[in-house]
Amino acid sequence: MKAIQYPGKIGMNGIKMNLFTEDDCRAIDLATRDVLWNYGVQVSDDECIKIFEDAGCIVDYETKMVRIPDFLMNKALASAPKTFYLYGRDDEHTVEQAWNGRVHYTCFGTGIQVCNYLGDGKYETRDSNSADLAQIAKLCDWADGISYFSLPVSARDWAGKGAEDVHEMYISIANTVKHFHHIDPVAEHVKYYWEMLVAYYGGDAKKARDRPLMSMLVCPTSPLELSHNAAQVIKQGAEYGIPVNVLSMAMAGGSSSVHLAGTLVTHNAEILSGIILAQIVKPGAPVYYGSSTTIFDLKHGTAPVGAPELALISAAVGELGRYYGLPVFTAGM
Numbered sequence: 001m002k003a004i005q006y007p008g009k010i011g012m013n014g015i016k017m018n019l020f021t022e023d024d025c026r027a028i029d030l031a032t033r034d035v036l037w038n039y040g041v042q043v044s045d046d047e048c049i050k051i052f053e054d055a056g057c058i059v060d061y062e063t064k065m066v067r068i069p070d071f072l073m074n075k076a077l078a079s080a081p082k083t084f085y086l087y088g089r090d091d092e093h094t095v096e097q098a099w100n101g102r103v104h105y106t107c108f109g110t111g112i113q114v115c116n117y118l119g120d121g122k123y124e125t126r127d128s129n130s131a132d133l134a135q136i137a138k139l140c141d142w143a144d145g146i147s148y149f150s151l152p153v154s155a156r157d158w159a160g161k162g163a164e165d166v167h168e169m170y171i172s173i174a175n176t177v178k179h180f181h182h183i184d185p186v187a188e189h190v191k192y193y194w195e196m197l198v199a200y201y202g203g204d205a206k207k208a209r210d211r212p213l214m215s216m217l218v219c220p221t222s223p224l225e226l227s228h229n230a231a232q233v234i235k236q237g238a239e240y241g242i243p244v245n246v247l248s249m250a251m252a253g254g255s256s257s258v259h260l261a262g263t264l265v266t267h268n269a270e271i272l273s274g275i276i277l278a279q280i281v282k283p284g285a286p287v288y289y290g291s292s293t294t295i296f297d298l299k300h301g302t303a304p305v306g307a308p309e310l311a312l313i314s315a316a317v318g319e320l321g322r323y324y325g326l327p328v329f330t331a332g333m
Helices: 022-039 046-055 070-079 130-142 164-175 187-200 205-210 228-240 260-281 308-324
Strands: 041-043 058-060 065-067 083-086 095-098 113-119 122-127 180-182 214-218 244-248 287-291 328-330
Touching: 022 065, 022 070, 022 260, 022 308, 041 046, 041 260, 046 058, 046 065, 046 228, 046 260, 070 260, 130 164, 164 180, 164 187, 187 205, 187 214, 187 228, 214 228, 228 244, 228 260, 244 260, 260 287, 260 308, 287 308, 308 328
Parallel strands: 180 214, 214 244, 244 287, 287 328
Antiparallel strands: 041 065, 058 065, 083 095, 113 122
């Protein structure tokens, strides 16, 4: 009997969609450079504004707008690694995150409720808690098709009682041997994540830096803002050697252009501004080119991640990531 091959265990280099020509990618790139230099991004963190300014950006402290020149973008793209590793507790559960590499799968959230099945057609919805997070972590630990563990639900029983995000990290790494991707990091608590990583390695900070068991995800605020939290998580991630997934969640027709090409330009500018910040702080810092960008449903006031436009945008993002030589993370398949 032939062994089952799970997606997380096999290479999928043969699967490729070509939405753009090289000239198309270059057109989006040029439009993005125009936005970054002539308009800029708003950076809502004083320390990171100064970092941009010292690197050669033009800063307006009154509006907090940062204009990023071409040379800085080129320098950042040259130093951002094409490959890095998402370390599990052992080599078997360590994942190579590579430009133009194999496709990996992860769970995704972060949900704030779970559904309890009570019987045929009967269920109850309630807030998620620490026990739910631990059980899902164990399930994902068992599932070969999931390459690494992303925070799926919140430990709402810690809300208002303590550092909820810190407890979510501890519960996750205590219940899976796979790499943990924290998608709700809090800037002021990154130092605590780091202390837990060092503690795991028995106080060996060098080993924690060389083989971090976690990575973090942050979202720029569309359109074109790096919030205090996003900017500081990017900065501290680079300093500690923790991979950071800079992931835009622009909504076409809401927080970005209704035209998908225009949305891609906004998306691209947001992601690259975060990647540039990481590379200024620490050249070679591991970063993803991320996306959960979709459309805005004007009728229901929602951001549907099941929309066909999201799949089209994700495929386009994959091509842009390949164009820039960056490892890519997208919503949907």
